[in-house]
Amino acid sequence: MLVRILVLLYLAGAPALAQTLCQPNASNGYMVRISIKTALGNQAYEWNENEMFLFRATMAFAMRRYYETKTYNVDNIIVCDQTPRVSFWFVVTSPDNAAMLTPKADVEKAVSMSRNRINNAFLLTDRTLEFLGIDPTLVEPVNPNTPPWLIVFGVVIGAVCAGIIVMLVSSLLQKRRKEKGIVEDGQDEEDRQMKGVENGNILDGSYNRGFTDDDRFTKL
Amino acid sequence: MPEEGMEETKGVEEETKGEEERPKWNNKAEYLLTCIGFAVGLGNVWRFPYLCQIYGGGAFLIPYLIALVFQGLPLLYLELAIGQRLRMGSVGVWNSISPYLGGLGVASMMVSFCVSLFYNTIVAWVLWYLFNSFQEPLPWSQCPLNHNNTGYVEECVESTPVNYFWYRQTLNITPNMDTSGSLQWWMVVSLGTAWAIVYICFIRGIETIGKAVYVTATFPYLVLTIFLVRALTLPGASEGLIYLFTPDWEILKNPQVWLDAATQIFFSLSVAFGGLISFSSYNSLKNDCERDAVVVGVINSATSIYASIPIFAILGFKAHTNYVTCLNGNILALTNEFEISDMNITVENYDQWFDSLNGTHPARVSDLNLKTCDLQTFLDQSASGTGLAFIVFTEAVISMPGSQVWAVLFFVMLFSLGLSSMFGNLEGVLTPLHDLKLVPKWMPNELFTAIICLVSFLLALIFCLGSGNYWLEIFNSYVGSVPLLIIAFFEIIAVAYVYGIGRFSDDLEFMTGRRPNIFWKACWLVISPLMLVVVLVAYVAIQAQKHPTYPAWNPDYVNFPDTEVLPYPDWVFAICVLLSSVPVLSIPLVAIYRLICCMSGRHSKDNLHNDPNPYANEGYVVER
Numbered sequence: 001m002l003v004r005i006l007v008l009l010y011l012a013g014a015p016a017l018a019q020t021l022c023q024p025n026a027s028n029g030y031m032v033r034i035s036i037k038t039a040l041g042n043q044a045y046e047w048n049e050n051e052m053f054l055f056r057a058t059m060a061f062a063m064r065r066y067y068e069t070k071t072y073n074v075d076n077i078i079v080c081d082q083t084p085r086v087s088f089w090f091v092v093t094s095p096d097n098a099a100m101l102t103p104k105a106d107v108e109k110a111v112s113m114s115r116n117r118i119n120n121a122f123l124l125t126d127r128t129l130e131f132l133g134i135d136p137t138l139v140e141p142v143n144p145n146t147p148p149w150l151i152v153f154g155v156v157i158g159a160v161c162a163g164i165i166v167m168l169v170s171s172l173l174q175k176r177r178k179e180k181g182i183v184e185d186g187q188d189e190e191d192r193q194m195k196g197v198e199n200g201n202i203l204d205g206s207y208n209r210g211f212t213d214d215d216r217f218t219k220l
Numbered sequence: 221m222p223e224e225g226m227e228e229t230k231g232v233e234e235e236t237k238g239e240e241e242r243p244k245w246n247n248k249a250e251y252l253l254t255c256i257g258f259a260v261g262l263g264n265v266w267r268f269p270y271l272c273q274i275y276g277g278g279a280f281l282i283p284y285l286i287a288l289v290f291q292g293l294p295l296l297y298l299e300l301a302i303g304q305r306l307r308m309g310s311v312g313v314w315n316s317i318s319p320y321l322g323g324l325g326v327a328s329m330m331v332s333f334c335v336s337l338f339y340n341t342i343v344a345w346v347l348w349y350l351f352n353s354f355q356e357p358l359p360w361s362q363c364p365l366n367h368n369n370t371g372y373v374e375e376c377v378e379s380t381p382v383n384y385f386w387y388r389q390t391l392n393i394t395p396n397m398d399t400s401g402s403l404q405w406w407m408v409v410s411l412g413t414a415w416a417i418v419y420i421c422f423i424r425g426i427e428t429i430g431k432a433v434y435v436t437a438t439f440p441y442l443v444l445t446i447f448l449v450r451a452l453t454l455p456g457a458s459e460g461l462i463y464l465f466t467p468d469w470e471i472l473k474n475p476q477v478w479l480d481a482a483t484q485i486f487f488s489l490s491v492a493f494g495g496l497i498s499f500s501s502y503n504s505l506k507n508d509c510e511r512d513a514v515v516v517g518v519i520n521s522a523t524s525i526y527a528s529i530p531i532f533a534i535l536g537f538k539a540h541t542n543y544v545t546c547l548n549g550n551i552l553a554l555t556n557e558f559e560i561s562d563m564n565i566t567v568e569n570y571d572q573w574f575d576s577l578n579g580t581h582p583a584r585v586s587d588l589n590l591k592t593c594d595l596q597t598f599l600d601q602s603a604s605g606t607g608l609a610f611i612v613f614t615e616a617v618i619s620m621p622g623s624q625v626w627a628v629l630f631f632v633m634l635f636s637l638g639l640s641s642m643f644g645n646l647e648g649v650l651t652p653l654h655d656l657k658l659v660p661k662w663m664p665n666e667l668f669t670a671i672i673c674l675v676s677f678l679l680a681l682i683f684c685l686g687s688g689n690y691w692l693e694i695f696n697s698y699v700g701s702v703p704l705l706i707i708a709f710f711e712i713i714a715v716a717y718v719y720g721i722g723r724f725s726d727d728l729e730f731m732t733g734r735r736p737n738i739f740w741k742a743c744w745l746v747i748s749p750l751m752l753v754v755v756l757v758a759y760v761a762i763q764a765q766k767h768p769t770y771p772a773w774n775p776d777y778v779n780f781p782d783t784e785v786l787p788y789p790d791w792v793f794a795i796c797v798l799l800s801s802v803p804v805l806s807i808p809l810v811a812i813y814r815l816i817c818c819m820s821g822r823h824s825k826d827n828l829h830n831d832p833n834p835y836a837n838e839g840y841v842v843e844r
Contacts (some may be wrong), residue, residue, distance in 0.1 A: 037563035083559035
């Protein structure tokens with residue numbers, strides 16, 4: 001008889017006990033804020049009891065993953081003070097003793113460890129699924145060994161240097177060809193005058209065609 | 221025509237003397253594109269739109285166009301004509317007109333040299349940003365982590381990632397001018413690249429420049445058009461454009477507007493540098509320089525106006541983005557505080573929600589410290605110069621989809637604009653040096669150009685120090701302003717009064733086939749010199765009134781991220797005065813020197829006959 005009364009009391013009192021454990025601003029609890037419409041826009045889903053159940057199950061999974069030995073259950077995650085924002089408080093009770101709460105630090109570490117899994121369960125991100133007080137770990141930017149700008153710089157300066165060398169060499173070659181050309185030109189002037197090419201120069205004296213070697217032009 | 225025949229024999233005489241034939245442009249298009257490229261520079265993109273915005277939009281076009289017609293075009297026509305007629309660089313031209321005015325050429329050369337030093341540093345900054353645009357994500361879009369990876373770098377968090385990238389990762393700027401800091405190696409590398417590219421374009425003189433300008437002068441227009449099409453489809457573009465072009469006719473009563481319009485058109489056309497004289501000296505004598513001048517001047521102004529459209533569309537987009545971000549921050553605060561369902565408060569119904577919440581719970585609302593988000597405030601955040609390109613625009617580019625493409629396009633455009641202006645700047649240095657016969661005969665042109673580029677690069681290393689940006693601003697304000705106005709004034713006086721407007725009209729008739737009409741003569745004789753004097757006096761008066769200060773980036777400043785306004789130290793101010801006055805001092809110094817030489821020696825007259833200037837025996841004997 002006494003046992004029945006005690007059992008009845010316990011069954012009646014447990015939810016009440018759970019309620020007192022979970023309160024806004026509880027010392028070992030965390031506030032969660034969810035922004036589904038911001039994250040998903042048109043494809044946003046309704047937040048209802050089923051989603052809440054998924055949350056509690058995911059948290060239990062996170063706690064299990066962190067501790068590896070203790071078997072947390074959905075009942076160990078107690079939720080309260082839900083608002084239309086979708087925000088609520090939750091506390092985690094220990095699997096061994098329903099009246100004892102898991103310390104805040106451990107909950108934080110468990111959440112941080114499994115943050116990615118929790119986010120993905122709800123198709124949300126660090127920003128849209130907030131655990132107030134647990135900062136998301138900063139994504140370390142990819143730091144390649146060679147900064148990309150050096151690669152671009154290397155390409156550009158290589159092309160420019162190659163261009164400079166090509167231009168300088170071609171200028172040099174052109175100058176050499178010109179010098180050779182002038183030496184040959186000196187011999188060609190006589191031929192040009194015999195052909196009667198005018199270049200506007202008035203030379204000293206007049207050219208006597210009788211003494212030219214014009215064999216080249218009278219071949220038959 | 222008899223004069224042409226004389227030209228040819230003189231040309232042959234020159235060859236037999238061993239002098240090189242003067243290089244020629246391959247075709248008219250190269251010449252025009254080079255002049256347009258020189259005139260159209262970074263200022264058209266980042267100075268004119270800013271002026272348009274602060275001086276009442278569409279109304280600013282009136283003083284601007286008046287200044288163009290009465291001051292810009294006459295100066296431009298004068299320089300192109302005088303260079304084409306006398307076929308020499310700035311030093312040779314002014315020496316020919318009057319030996320007492322030889323100092324003008326020296327002054328132009330010195331100003332061109334100083335300007336090319338800092339201008340190419342800006343090109344180096346553009347190259348640095350260009351190199352950094354080839355990564356995902358863009359480095360100025362997020363803050364880097366601090367040493368122990370616990371959070372973001374504090375300086376970046378307090379200002380913005382874009383500011384941090386510019387002031388810290390690019391310039392590594394010191395808190396004030398007294399601390400010089402060290403050489404930033406990445407800046408030295410970028411500067412070396414910039415000078416190497418300038419060198420390769422100059423390697424064969426106008427032959428290579430003429431080829432390079434086909435790309436550098438036309439590419440900016442292509443990019444501006446692409447940006448225009450893109451920008452007009454962005455949200456907020458129309459607000460930016462309306463803001464830019466709404467005319468505020470009251471502003472025309474403010475004399476500052478007229479002053480700024482005159483200085484803008486003057487500096488925009490790149491006259492008085494000597495570069496335009498050099499470019500036109502490679503023309504044939506029978507070239508219509510009047511048409512060229514009008515074409516270059518009109519295209520320069522049209523480019524300014526055309527560039528301001530996409531710039532302001534994008535600035536409008538940026539203001540809109542900032543406004544929406546500001547509102548969203550407020551919306552989130554309200555939603556979280558009052559536990560309202562997600563996305564019930566939107567940008568559209570924010571005001572109604574705010575009023576109702578403020579009515580019912582004013583204490584809680586005021587505790588939230590909501591920011592006042594006003595689109596007009598964001599639009600008013602204008603910037604010009606490097607601030608526009610490297611801070612404002614880069615921030616806008618992050619919000620555009622496909623940011624890398626837009627960043628690359630933008631910086632390649634700025635690079636083209638800067639490079640084509642560098643051609644004119646450096647030409648204003650090289651040609652006078654050739655004319656002054658300072659180049660030893662044995663030295664090939666390529667080597668001489670390389671030496672000048674190397675010397676410029678080494679001197680410009682000042683701008684790669686930690687305090688380099690402060691020095692660059694000094695050079696920009698003091699070298700590239702008052703000396704140019706003075707040089708231009710003396711140029712007009714020299715041609716209109718010393719050379720003689722009659723002689724000049726004869727030259728123009730010979731070159732273009734018609735005498736200059738009354739408009740040009742009136743401008744050269746009266747209007748332009750008068751305008752220049754007024755602008756010069758007003759400019760100096762306004763500069764002298766305010767004590768020179770500079771904005772310093774100091775992370776330890778109380779009001780950081782606002783820049784700290786510091787006065788120039790005395791030694792720096794002395795350098796500023798030197799920079800303004802030394803180029804101009806050469807004008808009186810050379811005149812005095814020639815005067816002394818003339819008074820001391822009669823034999824100088826005989827020297828004239830023994831060593832005739834080939835162009836002196838056409839009736840323009842230099843009076844001594």
